[in-house]
Amino acid sequence: xxxxxxxxxxxxxxxxxxxxxxxxLQGGIPEGHIVLxxxxxxxxxxxxxxxxxxxxxxQGKTCLYLTLEQSYPSLINHxxxxxxxxxxxxxxxxxxxxxxxxxxxxxxxxxxxxxxMVDVGCIRKEVKDVKVSENRSWLNVIKNIVxxxxxxxxxxxxxxxxLSALYVLSRFETPRIELFYIFEFLRDMNxxxxxxxxxxxxxxxxxxxxxxxxxxxxxxxxxxxxRRNIVREVSVVKMRTTACxxxxxxxxxxxxxxxxxxxxxxxxx
Ligand SMILES: Nc1ncnc2c1ncn2[C@@H]1O[C@H](COP(=O)(O)OP(=O)(O)OP(=O)(O)O)[C@@H](O)[C@H]1O
Ligand SMILES: [Mg+2]
Numbered sequence: 001x002x003x004x005x006x007x008x009x010x011x012x013x014x015x016x017x018x019x020x021x022x023x024x025l026q027g028g029i030p031e032g033h034i035v036l037x038x039x040x041x042x043x044x045x046x047x048x049x050x051x052x053x054x055x056x057x058x059q060g061k062t063c064l065y066l067t068l069e070q071s072y073p074s075l076i077n078h079x080x081x082x083x084x085x086x087x088x089x090x091x092x093x094x095x096x097x098x099x100x101x102x103x104x105x106x107x108x109x110x111x112x113x114x115x116x117m118v119d120v121g122c123i124r125k126e127v128k129d130v131k132v133s134e135n136r137s138w139l140n141v142i143k144n145i146v147x148x149x150x151x152x153x154x155x156x157x158x159x160x161x162x163l164s165a166l167y168v169l170s171r172f173e174t175p176r177i178e179l180f181y182i183f184e185f186l187r188d189m190n191x192x193x194x195x196x197x198x199x200x201x202x203x204x205x206x207x208x209x210x211x212x213x214x215x216x217x218x219x220x221x222x223x224x225x226x227r228r229n230i231v232r233e234v235s236v237v238k239m240r241t242t243a244c245x246x247x248x249x250x251x252x253x254x255x256x257x258x259x260x261x262x263x264x265x266x267x268x269x
Contacts, residue, residue: 014157019260024236036196036212037196038197045162053115057112064118069161069162069165090115092107095119143185159194179211249263
């Protein structure tokens with residue numbers, strides 16, 4: 001739970017590391033917020049979230065990227081192709097629960113910020129007994145990983161890639177109730193969290209159930225056709241405790257940096 005501040009300058013914020021966007025968000029996202037990163041396929045949801053964690057790890061923070069769908073080699077290769085240097089942070093890949101204690105020791109021993117990548121797909125394959133694997137509550141496995149890292153080391157930021165994959169894996173019987181407790185859990189952990197939400201191309205909804213109301217913020221990424229051009233765009237749908245500009249910005253990744261431009265204007269006219 002966040003503590004009550006005496007004045008607005010005491011609210012600590014995490015940058016989105018999108019140049020031109022943080023300036024329209026009072027400097028960034030309030031620490032401890034749970035933010036939906038919503039977008040259709042290929043809108044750079046994973047990249048934008050990774051970019052935040054990488055830059056925060058460079059500042060000495062401990063950041064956890066938990067992937068359910070895309071394998072860790074695929075994600076890392078994508079990031080290397082974008083120019084990220086994994087040697088600048090302490091990168092710890094968790095892909096086998098049998099090694100969990102060694103992985104935790106690597107976190108504790110590190111002098112640099114930590115970037116932890118947890119590949120749940122790999123962990124599932126390691127659980128060779130199909131019956132055990134299928135009956136296991138993967139949500140509980142994920143919660144225990146988060147809890148243990150927080151307890152044994154520290155944990156500042158968390159990305160879940162993606163909520164949609166978690167629903168498929170967990171086959172919740174009462175998704176709205178389960179979801180409420182997931183949000184409660186993250187709030188208790190006091191970790192700034194980004195939940196990736198895969199949404200339809202028409203942007204008719206930001207999430208599947210009540211996540212848009214439960215979350216503290218929603219950032220919407222999209223690919224917008226204009227004649228024969230496609231423009232990457234980003235906007236803030238909501239951000240609690242923040243006076244933000246809700247205009248739509250063009251989003252570009254150039255020279256190793258995300259940049260938001262032309263808020264409220266049409267760059268192609
Ligand atoms: N420099 C770059 N290197 C690699 N990919 C880039 C680069 N710039 C833009 N991209 C684009 O990023 C897109 C993928 O980004 P990312 O995986 O973050 O998107 P996503 O929204 O998470 O996708 P998915 O829906 O598959 O999860 C690709 O379509 C790719 O063309
Ligand atoms: Mg992705």
